[in-house]
Amino acid sequence: xxxxxxxxxxxxVFTALIIIxxxxxxxxxxxxxLEIYDRPVxxxxxxxxxxxxxxFRDSNIETSFMNSVMVTLSSVVLTLILAxxxxxxxxxxxxxxxxxxxxxxxxxxxxxxxxxxxxxxxxFVRFNLTNxxxxxxxxxxxxxxxxxxxxxxxxxxxxxNELYESAxxxxxxxxxxxxxxxxxxxxxxxSAVAIFLFVIIWNDLLYPLLLITQQDKKTLPLSMLxxxxxxxxxxxxxxxxxxxxxxxxxxxxxxxxxxxVAGLTAGAVKG
Amino acid sequence: xxxPALVIYSSLYLYPALSNLRYSLxxxxxxxxxxxxxLRNFTNALTNDDLFTxxxxxNVEFSLLVVIFQTGFSLLxxxxxxxxxxxxxxxxxxxxxxxxxxSVSVAMIWAFLYDPNFxxxxxxxxxxxxxxxxxxxxxSETATLRAIAFTQIWFHTGQMMVVYIAGLQQIPQELYxxxxxxxxxxxxxxxxxxxxxxxxxxxxxxxxxxxxxxxxFDLVYAMTQGGPNNSSxxxxxxxxxxxxxxxxxxxxxxxxxxxxxxILFLTGVQRRVLRTRY
Numbered sequence: 404x405x406x407x408x409x410x411x412x413x414x415x416v417f418t419a420l421i422i423i424x425x426x427x428x429x430x431x432x433x434x435x436x437l438e439i440y441d442r443p444v445x446x447x448x449x450x451x452x453x454x455x456x457x458x459f460r461d462s463n464i465e466t467s468f469m470n471s472v473m474v475t476l477s478s479v480v481l482t483l484i485l486a487x488x489x490x491x492x493x494x495x496x497x498x499x500x501x502x503x504x505x506x507x508x509x510x511x512x513x514x515x516x517x518x519x520x521x522x523x524x525x526x527f528v529r530f531n532l533t534n535x536x537x538x539x540x541x542x543x544x545x546x547x548x549x550x551x552x553x554x555x556x557x558x559x560x561x562x563x564n565e566l567y568e569s570a571x572x573x574x575x576x577x578x579x580x581x582x583x584x585x586x587x588x589x590x591x592x593x594s595a596v597a598i599f600l601f602v603i604i605w606n607d608l609l610y611p612l613l614l615i616t617q618q619d620k621k622t623l624p625l626s627m628l629x630x631x632x633x634x635x636x637x638x639x640x641x642x643x644x645x646x647x648x649x650x651x652x653x654x655x656x657x658x659x660x661x662x663x664v665a666g667l668t669a670g671a672v673k674g
Numbered sequence: 675x676x677x678p679a680l681v682i683y684s685s686l687y688l689y690p691a692l693s694n695l696r697y698s699l700x701x702x703x704x705x706x707x708x709x710x711x712x713l714r715n716f717t718n719a720l721t722n723d724d725l726f727t728x729x730x731x732x733n734v735e736f737s738l739l740v741v742i743f744q745t746g747f748s749l750l751x752x753x754x755x756x757x758x759x760x761x762x763x764x765x766x767x768x769x770x771x772x773x774x775x776x777s778v779s780v781a782m783i784w785a786f787l788y789d790p791n792f793x794x795x796x797x798x799x800x801x802x803x804x805x806x807x808x809x810x811x812x813x814s815e816t817a818t819l820r821a822i823a824f825t826q827i828w829f830h831t832g833q834m835m836v837v838y839i840a841g842l843q844q845i846p847q848e849l850y851x852x853x854x855x856x857x858x859x860x861x862x863x864x865x866x867x868x869x870x871x872x873x874x875x876x877x878x879x880x881x882x883x884x885x886x887x888x889x890x891f892d893l894v895y896a897m898t899q900g901g902p903n904n905s906s907x908x909x910x911x912x913x914x915x916x917x918x919x920x921x922x923x924x925x926x927x928x929x930x931x932x933x934x935x936x937i938l939f940l941t942g943v944q945r946r947v948l949r950t951r952y
Contacts, residue, residue: 406860410754413750413751413754414751414754414755414765417747417751417769417831418765418768420828421768421769421771421772421828422768423794424783424784424787424794425771427783427786427787427794428783431786440792443786443792443793443794443797444794485678485679485682486679488675488676488678488679489675489676489678489679489680491675492675492676493676504676504680507680507683507688508679508683510688511683511687511688513937513938514687514691514934515885515888515889515910515933515934515937516687517889517891517910517913517914518691518694518910518913518930518931518933518934519687519690519691519693519694519930520913520914520917521690521693521694521697521913521917521923521926521927521930522689522690522691522693522694522697522927523686523690524704524917524918525693525704525923526686526689526690541682541686542686544682544686545682545683545685545686545687546686546687548679548682548683548687549683549687552679577675581675602773602774605776606775606776606777606778606779606892607776607892608776608777608778608891608892608895608896609891609892612895613914613918623776624776624777624778624892624896627776627778627779627782628778628896631782631785631896638782638786641782641786642782642783642786645779645782645783648776648778648779649774649775649776649779652774652775653774656771656774660767663770663774664766664767664770664836667770667773667774667833668833668836668837668840
C-alpha cells in the first residue's frame with residue numbers, strides 16, 4: 404500500500420515535470436507576449452500564428468534550418484560510410500594490428516572532444532575552414548568516429564567467419580563482402596548509430612560556436628542563442644524558435660520511438 | 675578500408691588532443707608566436723588562481739549532484755516501470771523525451787521556468803505558501819549551479835532509466851519469486867536481489883553520467899555562460915572562456931589537461947570502488 408502510493412506520487416511528479424514545460428512551450432508559441440507572462444501554463448485564449456509569421460519574416464531561421472539539415476545529413480551519412488568501412492576492416496583483421504586500431508579509436512572515447520577546442524580552432528583557422536559548412540561536417544565526422552566505430556566493430560565481430568569464407572570461395576571481393584554481407588546484416592546497428600549521430604549533431608552547439616561567426620552559415624542551436632539576446636523580453640518568440648528547431652526530432656521520435664530509444668542508449672552507454 | 679577514417683580521426687581528433695600538451699607549456703594569445711614557459715601554467719593554476727580553484731569546486735559539486743540524483747532517480751523510475759505494461763511503456767517514452775531536445779532549447783525552456791518573477795517554479799512556490807523557496811534561480815551565486823544541475827538531471831534521467839530497465843529485465847524472475855516465498859518485503863527484495871544484480875549497470879550509468887556532467891558545455895553556456903560571477907562555471911566552459919574571451923590559449927590548454935586527468939582519475943576510482951563491492 405505504502406509502495407503503491409509513493410510510486411503513484413513519484414510517477415505523477417515526474418510526469419508533470421515533463422508535460423508542464425512541454426505545454427508551456429507549445430502553448431507559448433501560439434500566444435501573445437502579454438499572455439505568456441500572465442498565464443504561462445494555460446492554453447492560449449486566442450490561438451495565433453503571428454509568432455511563426457514574425458519569426459520567418461524577421462529572422463534568418465530558414466537559412467539556419469537549411470544549414471542544420473545539410474550539415475547533419477552530410478555528417479551522418481559520411482560518418483556512417485567511413486565508420487562502417489573502418490569497422491569492417493578492424494573486425495576482419497585477425498592479427499594484432501586489428502586490436503591496436505580498435506584501441507586507438509577507443510582512445511577517443513576517453514578524451515572528451517571539448518578539451519581539444521583550442522587546437523581544433525587553430526587548425527581550422529590555418530586551413531581556412533572556419534565559417535565553412537564542409538569544415539563543420541569534417542569536425543563532426545572526426546568527433547563521432549570513435550563511438551560509431553566502437554559500436555559497429557562490436558557488431559561486425561559477431562558475424563560468423565564462415566559466411567565470409569563461403570562468399571570468398573565464390574570469388575567475392577572484399578568490397579563485395581562488405582556490401583553484401585556486413586552491411587546487409589548490420590542494418591539494425593547502422594540505424595541505431597545513425598539516429599544517435601542525427602540527434603547529437605542536430606543539437607550540437609559547441610563546434611558551430613567555435614567555428615562559425617557568419618550569420619548565413621549558422622546552424623539552428625547557434626542562431627537560437629542570438630534570438631535569446633534579440634528577443635530577450637519575448638519568450639513567445641523564443642519558444643516559437645524552440646518549436647521550429649525541435650520539430651524534426653519530435654516528429655521522428657514519435658514515428659520511430661523504439662529505434663530512437665535503442666539508438667540513443669546504445670550510443671550513450673558505449674560512448 | 676580503415677585508412678580514410680584513420681586519417682580524419684588522427685588529424686582532427688588525436689592531433690588536437692596531443693597538441694594540447696604542447697600548447698599547455700606556452701603563453702599564447704592565439705595570434706602571435708607562442709612563448710615557451712615550461713610548467714608555469716600548471717603550477718600557477720594550483721597555487722595562484724582563485725578562479726581555477728573555484729571552478730574545480732563547482733565542477734565537483736555539479737558532477738556529484740548530477741551523478742547521485744540522476745543515477746538514483748533513473749534507478750527508481752526504472753524499478754517502477756520495469757514491467758512491460760501499456761502505461762509503463764508510455765511513461766518510459768515520455769520520460770525519455772527530453773533526451774532528443776537540444777541543450778539550447780532545454781536552456782531556454784528552463785530560463786523561462788526559473789524566471790524569478792513570472793517563472794512557473796516561483797509562481798508554484800508562492801502559490802503553496804513557500805515564498806522563501808522562490809529564489810532568483812539563475813541570477814544568484816548560491817542557487818545557479820544547483821538550478822543547472824537540476825536541469826541536467828531532468829534532461830537525462832529518462833535516458834539512464836532506459837539503460838537501467840534493460841539491465842533489470844535481465845535479472846531472473848525466479849530470484850524474486852524465491853525471495854517472496856521467504857517473505858521478503860519489497861525493500862528487502864531490492865536490497866538482496868535488485869541492487870547486487872544491477873551493480874554492473876550502475877557502474878556503466880555512473881561512469882557515463884560523470885563524463886556527461888563534465889561535457890555539459892552546451893547547457894551551461896546557453897543558460898548562464900558560467901555566471902553570475904563564475905558561480906556556475908565548470909571546466910568545459912572555463913576552457914572555452916579562457917581561450918575565446920580572454921585569448922589565453924596556452925592557459926586554456928593547460929586547463930584541458932587538468933580536466934582530462936581529473937575525469938580519468940574519477941572514472942578510475944569509480945571503477946575500483948564498484949568492482950571491489952561487486
